[in-house]
Amino acid sequence: MSRIGDAQKFVREVQIEAKKVVWPERKETIQATLMVFVMVILIAIFLYGVDSLLSWLVQKVI
Numbered sequence: 001m002s003r004i005g006d007a008q009k010f011v012r013e014v015q016i017e018a019k020k021v022v023w024p025e026r027k028e029t030i031q032a033t034l035m036v037f038v039m040v041i042l043i044a045i046f047l048y049g050v051d052s053l054l055s056w057l058v059q060k061v062i
Contacts (some may be wrong), residue, residue, distance in 0.1 A: 024032070
């Protein structure tokens with residue numbers, strides 16, 4: 001098959017697969033986004049605490 005034929009076949013297959021995609025509802029997207037923000041904040045607080053504790057320990061040793 002020629003490269004043009006391969007490209008046309010690829011585009012057709014992409015279109016077929018794109019029709020199978022199920023997009024999340026707006027509410028579901030907002031909930032997932034909020035959960036990501038909450039987890040990022042919690043992990044940031046945890047890492048800040050660990051960093052502060054380790055800094056304090058290093059200062060006590062020195």
